[in-house]
Amino acid sequence: MESILDIASQMQKEAWAVIEDTDVMGLWASIGATINLVGSLKTDLLINNRDIDFHIYTNPFKLADSFSVISRLAENKRIKMINYSNLLEAEDKCIEWHAFYDDQDGNSWQIDMIHILNESPYVGYFENVAERISKVLTSETREAILRIKNAIPIDKKVMSIQIYQAVIKDGIRDIESFRRWKEQNPEDGIITWVPPK
Template sequence: MEDILETAKQIEEEAWSVIDETGVINHWSSIGATINLVGSLKTGLLINNRDIDFHIYTNPFNLSDSFLAISGLAENKRIKTVSYSNLLDAEDKCIEWHAFYDDQNGNSWQIDMIHILNESPYAGYFERVAERISKVLTKETREAILRIKKAIPTDKKVMSIQIYKAVIEDGVRSIEGFWRWEKQNQNEGIITWVP
């Protein structure tokens, strides 16, 4: 039987290599930004989707600085695509950047960089969520989350936070249990659950 914790540890090491090789933290730091790791890599729950999440803050916010940081990142020849969404007038009050990086093993990584206005209601919020999840995880819940995440087909979109809530709050321990839980807990948009 596969050691799911060992597999997760290996993918986590690969993710840190991607962060180092792209210099993503340095590119944002060069414009005076604070760059915070959030999401699955931050909580030690990265397994299937090669997805690295950062929330970024600058004071003052300057859109051209955001482009400057991304232009430096895009000079890396392994960055194959970059997409941009301007959500400054939306509830989120942010700029979303998504960069796609092909590593030397042929794996494609998505690097999500959300440049958030300081007055956004989500400023610092997901950093606190990641911190709380990390604090309440046990070996059993970590393994359950990783097994469920690994069992989800790659073409099926499921927000990780749904899995965390199902396992941590509602005691779900299997993919079958998760599918049942998901049917009863339909959710649209941003999920604001904190354990």
């Protein structure tokens, strides 16, 4: 039987193939943007949720630049849908793009591209969270996180940061314990937990 680590390794390879095929990083770089990988792929914790997360910065921020990149991304025949949210007036101060890519095996990948205003309170924040998580992960905690993530059905949305907090901070090691932990720790918007230095 394939181990959880083998499954995760295969998912990582598939995710990087999507990034390569779409040239998403090159497209943003072509307008002078800084594009940072964040989330599960960055922390080596991608398992069953085909989701690739980028945070993007441009100086100056121009909405037209965002649209020009996305119009070029949409030329890839495997991109089947793109959603757009304007949160420039919200606390986040960003544009959210969600592109949906169908790979050659028929799997759908979600590519989240968050184009962030330079005055947003979240500039660099999630990059720091990913870096801290990567630094404190052990082989035991990584495997526990992957097992819990893999046990959660795709249609049941759980923020990964909750799983990381439960495992790293509170010693949770299995799905049943995590379900109990989640009941005692309901989420409320953006979770700002980060592993201490």
